[in-house]
Amino acid sequence: xxxxxxxxxxxxxxxxxxxxxxxxxxxxxxxxxxxxxxxxxxxxxxxxxxxxxxxxxxxxxxxxxxxxxxxxxxxxxxxxxxxxxxxxxxxxxxxxxxxxxxxxxxxxx
Amino acid sequence: xxxxxxxxxxxxxxxxxxxxxxxxxxxxxxxxxxxxxxxxxxxxxxxxxxxxxxxxxxxxxxxxxxxxxxxxxxxxxxxxxxxxxxxxxxxxxxxxxxxxxxxxxxxxxxxxxxxxxxxxx
Numbered sequence: 770x771x772x773x774x775x776x777x778x779x780x781x782x783x784x785x786x787x788x789x790x791x792x793x794x795x796x797x798x799x800x801x802x803x804x805x806x807x808x809x810x811x812x813x814x815x816x817x818x819x820x821x822x823x824x825x826x827x828x829x830x831x832x833x834x835x836x837x838x839x840x841x842x843x844x845x846x847x848x849x850x851x852x853x854x855x856x857x858x859x860x861x862x863x864x865x866x867x868x869x870x871x872x873x874x875x876x877x878x
Numbered sequence: 879x880x881x882x883x884x885x886x887x888x889x890x891x892x893x894x895x896x897x898x899x900x901x902x903x904x905x906x907x908x909x910x911x912x913x914x915x916x917x918x919x920x921x922x923x924x925x926x927x928x929x930x931x932x933x934x935x936x937x938x939x940x941x942x943x944x945x946x947x948x949x950x951x952x953x954x955x956x957x958x959x960x961x962x963x964x965x966x967x968x969x970x971x972x973x974x975x976x977x978x979x980x981x982x983x984x985x986x987x988x989x990x991x992x993x994x995x996x997x998x999x
Contacts, residue, residue: 770940804985806923813973813989814915814923825978825987857923861985866937867913869923 771796771860773870781878788845790873792858797838802862805834805843808872809854817856818843845875853877880904880988882974887993890964898993900957900974905988908932908952911977913986914959916970916995926972927959931980942968964997971995 772795782788792803801821806814816825818834821841831846845852858870886898900912913928927938927948936948947960957974971994975986 800983802983802985808923813991814986815989816978816985816987819978819985855922859923859925859985861983863983866928867915867925867985869915869925872922 771798771863771868773858773860773868775856775858775870775873777873778871779874779876781876782848783878784848784850786848788843788848788852788875790843790845790856790858790875792836792841792843792870794839794841794860798841798860799862801837802860803834803836803841804859804861805832806857806859807852807854808857814857848875850877880976882976882988882990884972884974884990884993887972887995889996889998891999892965892997894964895960895962896964896995898959898961898972898974898995900990902955902957902974902976905976907950907955909980911935911984912950912957913975913977914948914957915973915975915986915989916968917973917992918967918970921970924970928977929957961995964995966997969995969997 803821805818808814822834861867881903883901914926945963949958971992973992974990976988977984978987
């Protein structure tokens with residue numbers, strides 16, 4: 770079973786700054802079946818990125834995903850106030866499974 | 879508009895059973911795999927179980943294998959999770975989630991608001 774490790778656990782940044790979130794897999798994620806989600810308190814997760822780098826419908830272009838194999842990154846180019854949330858990566862290459870990373874909290878500095 | 883509405887959660891004693899339901903609307907239900915994901919209070923997301931469009935492929939997390947059973951009724955646009963031998967560590971908000979792609983490998987594009995399961999004596 771693939772284990773996903775996200776870092777850092779918490780990222781303290783100011784609005785307007787760049788956020789870089791990491792997701793490392795214990796083994797290669799096939800065909801870049803890697804997704805990123807955003808979750809705000811009291812809400813269900815929202816799909817941001819799929820296929821490691823494709824933005825889901827309606828997701829602003831300040832969100833971008835990159836990486837392949839075992840190392841993946843979510844970048845938020847300029848943080849808006851509404852971007853402060855918890856972010857999860859997920860691998861979905863071994864269907865119908867979908868293991869998640871433990872999450873990175875992006876908080877206001 | 880896609881809607882996923884979970885129900886069936888509640889307070890249950892350890893060792894007892896509970897059946898969760900998810901009513902789907904706004905899309906062709908039998909075209910997509912469906913999943914259950916849970917989130918313990920203050921914790922991260924944990925994938926629980928998934929089922930392909932025709933129930934031909936099913937998967938479970940190791941933590942629930944042998945205790946939980948996922949099923950679907952395409953005629954009723956509904957997804958189910960039968961949870962037996964419940965433990966305190968099963969306490970969580972349980973989300974129903976729709977596969978993004980019609981293929982067997984997919985992330986999740988729509989989520990319900992969840993139903994809370996509390997296992998306690």
